Amino acid sequence: xxxxxxxxxxxxxxxxxxxxITLKHLFAKKVxxxxxxxxxxxxxxxxxxxxxxxxxxxGCMQCARICPVQCITVETIKVVPIxxxxxxxxxxxxxxIWVPRYDIDFAKCCFCGLCTTVxxxxxxxxxxxxxxxSYTREGLIYHFSNMTPEKIxxxxxxxxxxxxxxxxxxxxxxxxxxxVSSNEVN
Amino acid sequence: METFNVFEKIFGLNFLSAxxxxxxxxxxxxxxxxxxxxxxxxxxxxxxxxxxxMRTGPYxxxxxxxxxxKLIQKEDIVPAGANRLLFNLAPYVIFAGSFxxxxxxxxxxxxxxAEINIGLFYVFAVGAFAVIGIVMGGWASNNKYSLLxxxxxxxxxxxxxxxxxxxxxxxxxxxxxxDMQKITTLQDGGFWNxxxxxxxxxxxxxxxxxxxxxxxxxxxxxxxxETNRTPFDIPEGESELVAGYHTEYSGMKFAMFxxxxxxxxxxxxxxxxxxxxxxxxxxxxxxxxxxxxxxxWFILKAMFIVFIQIWxxxxxPRVRVDQLMYLGWKVLLPFSLVCFIVISLYRIIx
Numbered sequence: 001x002x003x004x005x006x007x008x009x010x011x012x013x014x015x016x017x018x019x020x021i022t023l024k025h026l027f028a029k030k031v032x033x034x035x036x037x038x039x040x041x042x043x044x045x046x047x048x049x050x051x052x053x054x055x056x057x058x059g060c061m062q063c064a065r066i067c068p069v070q071c072i073t074v075e076t077i078k079v080v081p082i083x084x085x086x087x088x089x090x091x092x093x094x095x096x097i098w099v100p101r102y103d104i105d106f107a108k109c110c111f112c113g114l115c116t117t118v119x120x121x122x123x124x125x126x127x128x129x130x131x132x133x134s135y136t137r138e139g140l141i142y143h144f145s146n147m148t149p150e151k152i153x154x155x156x157x158x159x160x161x162x163x164x165x166x167x168x169x170x171x172x173x174x175x176x177x178x179x180v181s182s183n184e185v186n
Numbered sequence: 187m188e189t190f191n192v193f194e195k196i197f198g199l200n201f202l203s204a205x206x207x208x209x210x211x212x213x214x215x216x217x218x219x220x221x222x223x224x225x226x227x228x229x230x231x232x233x234x235x236x237x238x239x240m241r242t243g244p245y246x247x248x249x250x251x252x253x254x255x256k257l258i259q260k261e262d263i264v265p266a267g268a269n270r271l272l273f274n275l276a277p278y279v280i281f282a283g284s285f286x287x288x289x290x291x292x293x294x295x296x297x298x299x300a301e302i303n304i305g306l307f308y309v310f311a312v313g314a315f316a317v318i319g320i321v322m323g324g325w326a327s328n329n330k331y332s333l334l335x336x337x338x339x340x341x342x343x344x345x346x347x348x349x350x351x352x353x354x355x356x357x358x359x360x361x362x363x364x365d366m367q368k369i370t371t372l373q374d375g376g377f378w379n380x381x382x383x384x385x386x387x388x389x390x391x392x393x394x395x396x397x398x399x400x401x402x403x404x405x406x407x408x409x410x411x412e413t414n415r416t417p418f419d420i421p422e423g424e425s426e427l428v429a430g431y432h433t434e435y436s437g438m439k440f441a442m443f444x445x446x447x448x449x450x451x452x453x454x455x456x457x458x459x460x461x462x463x464x465x466x467x468x469x470x471x472x473x474x475x476x477x478x479x480x481x482x483w484f485i486l487k488a489m490f491i492v493f494i495q496i497w498x499x500x501x502x503p504r505v506r507v508d509q510l511m512y513l514g515w516k517v518l519l520p521f522s523l524v525c526f527i528v529i530s531l532y533r534i535i536x
């Protein structure tokens with residue numbers, strides 16, 4: 001009989017305890033962050049979408065080589081001495097290579113961050129943007145090169161011209177060299 | 187305080203005043219249901235430290251409207267093999283049953299749709315319609331989960347009607363009346379005259395105060411079980427029975443079940459308010475008393491009880507069927523019987 005009343009009292013008392021706890025939570029500060037309007041601060045070393053600064057890229061292709069999923073495609077054109085532009089890098093030193101194509105396929109990218117580690121000029125960096133999506137797989141391939149197709153054509157032509165010129169120069173030099181050596185022999 | 191129906195006074199005892207007396211509670215019910223749904227969403231969210239709906243209107247206050255519009259748009263499906271007539275009738279029976287209860291609820295000294303001298307008895311009688319509607323819907327759905335939910339609901343409502351009725355009987359003994367307006371009028375003149383604190387009378391009422399407190403507690407618990415709300419929501423236990431007796435209902439018919447649940451919540455809250463919390467009387471005697479303040483006090487008290495029901499829902503887990511039966515027959519029934527006997531003795535002696 002005493003057990004019965006004890007039981008009923010425990011039952012009643014524990015309900016009051018539970019109600020006290022829920023009442024406390026009713027007036028507690030809410031933890032919801034209203035996502036598109038408010039955001040959780042992103043840590044500064046977070047690895048989200050990559051961004052390439054084409055001015056800083058020197059076309060060394062280390063990023064493309066280290067990428068474990070091969071999502072980076074780089075094409076390069078050599079800068080020739082007869083280039084009228086005399087292109088320079090961000091720090092004023094002469095540019096040695098044009099980068100006409102620098103594509104990253106974010107459908108493949110695994111956000112390991114190895115490309116940012118190996119980049120000698122800090123051209124490729126992680127941004128804080130993680131809200132990019134696309135209706136097609138092609139839409140996830142980002143093109144970072146800032147060269148126009150005309151400029152690429154021009155640079156290709158210059159390179160071809162220079163290759164022929166260089167060959168001729170080399171042939172002439174070789175001739176001279178052989179002349180000199182034959183003279184020496186004689 | 188004198189009680190009357192304000193529309194009968196203005197328009198006379200004719201069809202117009204009767205129509206207004208019927209429509210006004212229906213309008214109130216719809217507005218109240220929307221507010222209660224919003225309250226349910228918001229309070230559940232706040233207890234879980236969430237914000238709840240925030241996008242529809244300022245602070246999400248239009249969310250219940252959006253949900254009702256969504257329910258109305260939904261396709262109305264009748265499952266194959268269902269008994270069409272009973273299946274289509276069940277939501278209306280359950281809603282009509284719960285709405286009929288509004289007929290005797292005194293919103294103010296000046297307004298009660300139908301002032302009959304057996305109001306409390308009437309509310310209990312039409313409250314039993316809910317069981318018929320639930321069993322009809324559950325059986326006609328041709329679904330074993332619906333049938334199980336309906337059977338559980340019927341057994342639960344029958345076992346909880348008894349302690350609930352004993353509480354009302356005790357109150358009737360104390361008030362010497364079954365008329366809801368008369369019971370309310372008796373408690374006029376401050377909160378110490380409420381039946382929660384023994385009702386009107388001299389200092390001798392002190393020794394029945396514990397019993398009246400216990401009675402109101404018993405009615406609160408029994409009413410939770412009658413309206414199938416947590417912790418007694420085993421007829422619609424999501425994890426066991428999908429949704430219980432309304433598993434097969436969709437669209438407008440589901441909305442009817444939904445409205446009926448909320449209107450039942452208000453009816454039991456109103457009974458508790460009238461019988462124990464003094465109905466439309468002001469808790470401070472004549473201060474803020476009168477016909478207009480009466481509406482305010484009545485709705486405030488009833489909504490507070492509704493808030494406690496929602497609060498309990500988000501505090502307690504669901505009880506087992508055997509625990510429910512134990513609580514009903516072995517705890518609430520003996521306690522309410524003891525209270526009834528004590529209060530009857532008090533009435534005989536004083």
